[in-house]
Amino acid sequence: MDSLESLTRQITGAKELNSIVRTMKAMAAANIGQYERAMESLGDYWANVSWGLVAYLKYIGLESPIVKQGENPKKGPKSICAIVFGSDQGFVGQFNDALSEYVQESLSAHEGKMEIWTVGVRVPLLLKDRGMTVTKEFNLPNSIHAITALIGSILLQIEENHENGSIDEYYLFHNHLEKEGSYRQEKSRLFPLDVKWQQENGRLKWPSPKQPEVIGDSARLIGSLIREYLFVSLYKTCTESLACENLSRLNAMQRAEKNIEELLDDIGHTYHRLRQSSIDEELFDVVSGFTALKKDRKLGG
Structure with a gap:
């Protein structure tokens, strides 16, 4: 007895632990707001890039720079790259476990060459435990100001692979914010742009009566637009993943x-x-x- x-x-220890938990809960709540505001700030930027891509494609008479579903210009299975956004720290419930399970289920049927890039130190460990091979690991930003550096590193690697022609398609795996303080796992194709992108952005109307024209080097223009599209897509995915991480931590602390x-x-x-x-x-x-x-x-x- x-x-x-x-x-x-025991009472003293529990009270001290409760004080730590309350501090972590407050920090998580503050971080969620910070990352959500960063996501909202991308709205106009995203719209301008999307307008530019849609306008360019309509100008050259092409609806979308995609390979139609069911077509494969290369013989054999496609080579893909999965970019998985996890977390560095613990106390996040099933944030990493559910994501790693979702990645395994999504990629289990793929027969071609496959690369897996991870962001955060916990997800690669879980993927390796499931028998998957992680080919590249990136450090997770510890603040919103460090996200740009991470995205720059990923884009450099994508550009290098593009020059080598080693990867056909890129997919993003991350936790996606839902309404009422919840999140779910999501997979989206980063590049090439697919039918889903065409359906979502094909309805965009140019904001002025005057139709846009392409002036100058069209190759440089579409290259710049695609780079901006990749940047804003990766930035949005990273900030949303960080917001979900802090939401999961907030729920765990509660x-x-x-x-x-x-x-x-x-x-x-x-x-x-x-x-x-x-x-x-x-x-x-x-x-x-x-x-x-x-x-x-x-x-x-």
């Missing part, structure tokens, strides 16, 4: 806080019951001693 001293130490409060309540009841029992014993000893002393005095008298 626990002593009063042992219960006191559960931890609830468990600690329940533990403190149980320990508190045990402590007060044991303390009351100790007080009762002391009072009983005092009363017994007083009664015995009173009897001795009567006998002596």
Whole structure:
């Protein structure tokens, strides 16, 4: 049975842990807002790049720079690259586990050459445990200001692979924010642009009555537009993944806080019951001693 001293130490430790949990919860909530604002700020930038791509493709008489579904210009299976955004830190619930399972299920049927790039130190460990080979690992940004450097590193690698012709398609795997404070795993094709992109952006209307024209080197123009498209897509994916990570941590901290409060309540009841029992014993000893002393005095008298 626990002593009063042992219960006191447990209560002190639980209160200290609860203070840490509350701090982590507050930091996670603040980070979610920061990353969500970063995502919202991409809205106009994304719209301008999309307008530019749609306008260019319509100008040259091409609806979309895609390979139609069911067609493969290369013989044999396509070579693909999966870019997986995970986390560096723990206390995020099933954030990395669910994502790694989703990646394995999505890529299990692929028969061609496959590369897996990961962002964050925890996802590659889980993917390797599932028998998958991670070919390149990138460090996760520790702040919103470091995201640009990460995206630059990924784009350099994509450009190098493009020059070598070693990868046909790029896919993004990450956790996607849902409504009501939840998220789900998502897979999207980064490049080449696919039918989904065409359907989502083909309805875009040029914001002015005057139709756009391509002036100058069209090859440089489409190259710049595609680079900007890749940049904003990767940036949005990274910030959304970081927002989901902090949302998962916030949920985990809320559960931890609830468990600690329940533990403190149980320990508190045990402590007060044991303390009351100790007080009762002391009072009983005092009363017994007083009664015995009173009897001795009567006998002596």
